[in-house]
Amino acid sequence: xxxxxxxxxxxxxxxxxxxxxxxxxxxxxxxxxxxxxxxxxxxxxxxxxxxxxxxxxxxxxxxxxxxxxxxxxxxxxxxxxxxxxxxxxxxxxxxxxxxxxxxxxxxxxxxxxxxxxxxxxxxxxxxxxxxxxxxxxxxxxxxxxxxxxxxxxxxxxxxxxxxxxxxxxxxxxxxxxxxxxxxxxxxxxxxxxxxxxxxxxxxxxxxxxxxxxxxxxxxxxxxxxxxxxxxxxxxxxxxxxxxxxxxxxxxxxxxxxxxxxxxxxxxxxxxxxxxxxxxxxxxxxxxxxxxxxxxxxxxxxxxxxxxxxxxxxxxxxxxxxxxxxxxxxxxxxxxxxxxxxxxxxxxxxxxxxxxxxxxxxxxxxxxxxxxxxxxxxxxxxxxxxxxxxxxxxxxxxxxxxxxxxxxxxxxxxxxxxxxxxxxxxxxxxxxxxxxxxxxxxxxxxxxxxxxxxxxxxxxxxxxxxxxxxxxxxxxxxxxxxxxxxxxxxxxxxxxx
Numbered sequence: 001x002x003x004x005x006x007x008x009x010x011x012x013x014x015x016x017x018x019x020x021x022x023x024x025x026x027x028x029x030x031x032x033x034x035x036x037x038x039x040x041x042x043x044x045x046x047x048x049x050x051x052x053x054x055x056x057x058x059x060x061x062x063x064x065x066x067x068x069x070x071x072x073x074x075x076x077x078x079x080x081x082x083x084x085x086x087x088x089x090x091x092x093x094x095x096x097x098x099x100x101x102x103x104x105x106x107x108x109x110x111x112x113x114x115x116x117x118x119x120x121x122x123x124x125x126x127x128x129x130x131x132x133x134x135x136x137x138x139x140x141x142x143x144x145x146x147x148x149x150x151x152x153x154x155x156x157x158x159x160x161x162x163x164x165x166x167x168x169x170x171x172x173x174x175x176x177x178x179x180x181x182x183x184x185x186x187x188x189x190x191x192x193x194x195x196x197x198x199x200x201x202x203x204x205x206x207x208x209x210x211x212x213x214x215x216x217x218x219x220x221x222x223x224x225x226x227x228x229x230x231x232x233x234x235x236x237x238x239x240x241x242x243x244x245x246x247x248x249x250x251x252x253x254x255x256x257x258x259x260x261x262x263x264x265x266x267x268x269x270x271x272x273x274x275x276x277x278x279x280x281x282x283x284x285x286x287x288x289x290x291x292x293x294x295x296x297x298x299x300x301x302x303x304x305x306x307x308x309x310x311x312x313x314x315x316x317x318x319x320x321x322x323x324x325x326x327x328x329x330x331x332x333x334x335x336x337x338x339x340x341x342x343x344x345x346x347x348x349x350x351x352x353x354x355x356x357x358x359x360x361x362x363x364x365x366x367x368x369x370x371x372x373x374x375x376x377x378x379x380x381x382x383x384x385x386x387x388x389x390x391x392x393x394x395x396x397x398x399x400x401x402x403x404x405x406x407x408x409x410x411x412x413x414x415x416x417x418x419x420x421x422x423x424x425x426x427x428x429x430x431x432x433x434x435x436x437x438x439x440x441x442x443x444x445x446x447x448x449x450x451x452x453x454x455x456x457x458x459x460x461x462x463x464x465x466x467x468x469x470x471x472x473x474x475x476x477x478x479x480x481x482x483x484x485x486x487x488x489x490x491x492x493x494x495x496x
Contacts, residue, residue, distance in 0.1 A: 003293075003340070003363065003390075003441040007487075007496035008043020008215065009036060010396065010446040012058065012459070013071050014099055017476040021094035021104050025199035026073030030206055032479065037210035039484045040491035044207060045215035045444055047396060049200065049290060051149075053225055056101045056470045057460070059297070060223040060264075062149065065141040065286045067196030069112060070104055076199055081124050082115040099471040115195075116188045134194040140282055141227075142193060143179075143186075148227035150185035151178055159225040161242045168242055170230070200290060215342070215444075216291025218284070220298040221248050221264035229265055235272060235279055236265040237310075244310035251306050252316055253348065259306075259315025260463045266307060269324045277328060281335050292340065299343040299362075302328055303353045329360045342390050342442075366391040366440060368431045369404045372416040381419070382438045391440040393431040393449045396459040400448045401428040403455030428452045429486075436494040443496060450487065451478055 016023025016032060023029070036044060050061030051068045058068075077083040088111065092103050119127060135142055148160065155163055166174035179186065204214055222228045224244060229236055237245045248264040272280060287294060298305075301323055308318040332339065343357045345364040357364055366389050371380040378384075385391065393401050405413060405427040417423060422430045428449045435443040448457040451474070460469050490496070 003388075005441055005496055006042040006443075007436055007491055007494075008041050008045055008442070008444045009450065010045040010392070010444055011474070012047045012396070012470075013049070014068075014470070015447070015459075015473050017096065017474055019094070020074050020088075020091065020108065022070050022099045022108070023473065024073040024075070025071050025196075025203050026075040028476070029073075029203045031476075033203070033207050033210055033212055035479045035484055037212050039487040040496070041487060042211055042213060042496075043215050043293075043442065043444060044212050045295070046217065046291070048217050048219060052101075052470075053223060055465045056099075058217075058470065059219045061226065062152075062223065063141065063145045063227045064218075064222050064283050065138075066145050066193055066227075067200060067290075069192045069196060070108060071199070072112065072192065072195045073199050074111065077115050077195070082118045083111065087111055087114045096475055097473055098468060099473060101471065112192060113188070116191055119191055131191055131194045134197065135190045138193070141286070142190060144231035145193070145227040146186040146189035147175070147179060147182065148230055149189045150182035153185060154182065160230040161225075170233075204290065213292040214290070215293045215295060216287055217295045217297060218287050220296070220301045221262065221266070224263055224265050232279060235268060237268055238265060246307045246310050247312070248301075249306055249308050249315035249318065250347070251318060256463060259318075261308065261312065261315045266305065266321075273324060273327065276335070277324075277331055280328070281332065284332070284336065284339070288336075288339065293342065294340060295342045295344055296362075297344045299345050299357065300347065300349050300353045303356050304350060326356060326359060329356070333360075361388065363388045363390050363441065365389070365395075366438075367394060367398065368392065368435055369394045369398055369401060372408075372412050372419065374411075376415060382434060385438050385440050387439050387441050389440040390442040390444065391435045391438050392443075393428070393435055393445040396446065397462050399455055399458055400446065400453055401431045402449075402452055403458060406454065426452070433490060433494075436490045436496055443494075447474060447478075448472070450483060 013023045013025060013029060016028045018024055018026070018028045033044065048058040048061060049067055050058065050063055051066050052058055053060050053062050074083060074088065078085070092107055094100065118124070122128065151163060151167055152158070152160070161168055167178060207214060233242060239245055244265045246266050248262045248266055250260045252259040303325055304320045304322050306315065306318045307321045308315050341362050343362040343364050345353060345357055346367065366380050366385055368380065368391065371378065371382065394404065398404065399407060405416070405424060413424060420430045420434055424430070429452065432445050432449060435445065446459070457472050459472055
């Protein structure tokens with residue numbers, strides 16, 4: 001894919017400022033787009049936008065197709081008559097720097113229930129017909145998702161494999177009875193998905209009007225506790241009781257002696273291939289209706305993946321298994337055409353992974369905080385880049401640039417200072433300038449690096465379920481004219 005030279009910022013919508021405890025798709029999102037566009041950047045990168053489950057990770061969602069109700073804008077609901085000011089009178093005193101997901105779950109979903117009650121009253125003209133049209137247009141996933149969430153609500157949030165057997169294993173009579181029993185709840189989840197879709201598409205349309213494209217993210221695997229797995233068990237390695245027979249992860253490495261046990265069920269790729277990868281291509285269509293460029297997470301899994309026994313407690317005892325390889329991408333191009341995909345090709349990879357990436361001309365990723373380690377030179381040092389790459393100062397899974405610089409050895413800091421010809425006193429922006437000046441077609445940085453923040457602002461520490469994982473937020477005053485001017489100057493100087 002031929003990407004024109006541009007720059008952008010990684011900022012998940014949950015990190016936007018606002019009074020309701022979490023970023024929303026309302027006025028602050030529009031103000032952020034204005035700030036970004038006026039700084040001369042043309043890309044806004046987000047993480048997966050789905051409804052998060054235990055652990056709050058956007059990479060473990062209840063659906064690969066649904067949107068996160070937490071992002072629904074209360075300002076929009078007030079303007080549309082679906083909420084009244086009194087509905088927000090019990091708003092907690094939220095910390096502006098961190099998302100408290102537990103409080104959000106209790107309070108925000110209760111407020112959305114009030115909006116649903118207003119919807120049911122019929123006072124907002126034509127809304128019922130619009131929700132029905134939306135449900136019909138999304139019939140390939142929404143009925144299963146809405147039923148799944150309704151049963152989960154009724155079961156106290158329990159994962160689907162702990163439900164009664166008839167529901168767990170989707171007995172047709174039990175499913176039909178559940179659709180009748182939970183009709184009201186199903187309607188509510190349809191309504192919430194409609195709201196998310198409208199709010200997100202309005203934000204995206206506005207971004208386009210300002211010359212900003214959205215870079216999205218699609219995890220290669222889906223969560224075990226998801227409507228995708230519950231509704232499509234034949235597509236995954238499960239036994240007759242719905243238990244995983246194998247699961248995803250990565251083997252032991254320099255960072256972890258026991259590897260990482262992700263817990264996602266693995267695909268029955270032969271079944272997917274026999275269907276012409278129908279489920280996968282529907283998933284890609286869905287995400288590409290929300291974003292303009294797609295980062296394909298854990299790209300190596302399409303060549304080979306680490307298969308771990310389903311009952312394992314660590315990732316140590318696994319094996320490498322071949323994925324669908326080129327056949328997947330050949331069929332993808334034949335079905336959907338050439339797509340704007342970025343391959344997340346990080347880690348210690350088999351050379352065949354790079355061959356697969358290059359065969360389909362997919363840009364790979366370069367991470368600057370990886371450039372100055374013990375192995376010098378390496379693939380992350382900028383003079384090894386090509387134009388068909390995307391360079392980042394760091395990602396959501398890395399420490400911030402400042403946090404990295406403070407944490408690593410003096411040897412690594414010394415090499416960085418020498419290479420960058422800087423004293424390191426403004427290391428985050430030293431890396432921003434290096435990324436922006438590189439030959440890579442696209443250059444991006446997390447907002448935390450533009451702000452020069454340290455480890456306290458890290459978005460995620462992989463392999464942990466930390467108190468602050470996924471919860472960092474920015475204050476409105478951080479979007480200052482001075483920072484905007486600095487970014488605009490970098491875009492001007494380096495042709496982005």
